[in-house]
Amino acid sequence: MNRLIRRAALAATALALSAGAPAADLKVGLSISLSGPNSSIGIPYQKGMLAAQAYKGEVNGRKIHLVVLDDGSDPTTSGRNARKLVEEEKVDVLMGASGVPATIAIAQVGKETRTPMIGLSPILLDPAENGWTVTVAQPTQLMVDAVVDRMKRSGVKTVGYIGFTDAWGDLVYSALTKAAEPAGIKVVSNERYARSDASVTGQVLKIVALHPDAVMTGGSGTPGALPYLALTERGFKGGVYGQHGLINPDFIRVAGAAGNGSLMPTGPVIVAEQLPNDYPTKKVALEFRSAFQKVNNAPTTDAFSAYSFDAWLVFADAAARAMAATKAEPGTAEFRLALRDAIMSTKEVVGAHGVYNFKPGSLYGVDNRARVIVKLDNAQWKLAP
């Protein structure tokens, strides 16, 4: 009996404390895939977020709380998670997710419940109708533009394309054709293969027979390594260009020597140590590296964790300005509105991936400083300015 009373008393105190404490701490709601096929992307996102929380845990003396929910790699669940985060946890900002469909699902909830949303993946939405959403990811066009610039500089006149049969293959192809025409480069093939294919010999033979100066591939992860292996086997001598979907340790493992010398665009954080000292993001990128190492006890090997880190920095910067602009406490609708306006007027916030400038009417906030071209050299990414 005695123990029961003591326990009740304890619970009451805890309740009083939590209610009595200024309910004005900031709250970030993250919905991510921690299980299922997308977890290889979701887990780094979470680790990066934890590193960010350790790096910048409070704004103007107010703590930032992080609530993480797992969507099990199902976009429907991430929409439900977002609703739960807003209605039950009263978060000030939503973040996510490990894929384009899940990110769109969260953005819809953000729009409906009038909660700002910072996406971690590229999103394809009409910015005019989605005033509550921004994303820290680089648009595909920005990345592919960098590749085409590089092709032009190397004197490439014709380029063959081989990519996935899915939306990613389409996205890269359309970005390539859009950038190639003004650069005077002709895209001579549009070969496709499925992620599950065992061989691309036929497609590669067709490309090699056209004798293009270079080949661009539109794949991601380990299946993206297939064209590299087949091109090497066929003795293709021209340059091979990839895109940021291939920046991944598993790609290096499977492509092996065949990937050597290929060029791809990525966020500068991947080669942070090799950046010139005056590169705008170098300092933050290195700080991100050490914060990540301290929190997770392992070095970063991917580009994903840095997106969470940057989203956190963008939020922290906007929250400071929102507090100055409004008397409303965090957790209220007025504060969320002020936060949205603050995010939408973000100016020159330096992150690990790039320098962010958001404005109404655009989902993306990065520029040329958020991309570098790297070269795969003996299983290491080397900056290739």
Added chain:
Amino acid sequence: MTWDVALILGIDGLANGAVYLLAGLGLVLIFSVTRVVFVPFGDVVAFSALSLAAFEAGRAPATIGLVLTLAALAVLAEAWSLWRRGEARRIPRALVGWGLLPALPCLAAWAIAGRAVPGALQVVIAIALVVPIAPLVARIALQPIADASVLVLLIVSLALHFLLSGLGLLFFGPEGSRTGPLASGSLTLPGGFPVSAQVLLMMASAIVLSALFFLLFERTVAGKALRATAVNRIGARLVGIRPTRTALLAYALASLLAGLIGVLVAPVTTMYYDSGFLIGLKAFVAAIIGGLVSYPLTAIGALAVGGVESFASFWSGALKDVIVFSLLIPVLMLRSFLAAHAEEEVEEIDP
């Protein structure tokens, strides 16, 4: 298309065909003896490839745990059925046969994992490690319903495939692996055209194994027992052949074939936990061309599938698989047109 390209595609097609040929032999063997379309065949292929990749990466393959779990389940199933039949004194023998025997390759695998051993030994142990899988799975799930209709057996074997490929995802993760080449170098054909030694090895394996199969069926008692069971199960029982014993042999041989395919394809294709399924499916097309009974027709079918796949990937990469699987339609039409319709499922035997 020039002759060069056609030659490259032709050789690529032969290499693919060699793999489908071996897989087709395994499928026909199991089907003719047990009437089971063994869908998990492809998963065994993937397991052997991924086990070899694990050895090369210096890790103990997760297959060890899988085989031991299956062996434990099989011992339980066997002991339970023996006890129910009042033959409890034979349980120790079942323990040795179903429990200890599959554990031997596991022990070997565990011993060499992480050590510098010759590549050939790794290959042999990777194959040996997956040999128990098909017999164990069949003992647990298929033997108790051995006399069910073909459709029920097919559905159970499909369920087994999903189970095994789920376990594959759990054990090996979603990312793919490649292994080092078994044979390096290349042979230059007249006309200065190189063929890699790995491709030659694949074709040679297919030819040698087909010949061994032929000898097994023609010259050995066990092979003749397999053939007899395939031709007529009741007749085979009447002359003293035990169907469960021949089924076990068929599963073990098929598992061995799957293991060989796994190590043969792993150096030339990136293997994922679920890549085996597509190999099995294309071999199934080849087996259908052989009517699921004829070995020579299956071999021709396998080479045709490999060739069509290779040329289709050149003409239209995106539609490659559609073209390969469309082969089934004319083949099935032709077969049903030519075949005399026999009564199906007339055999009824009790276990």
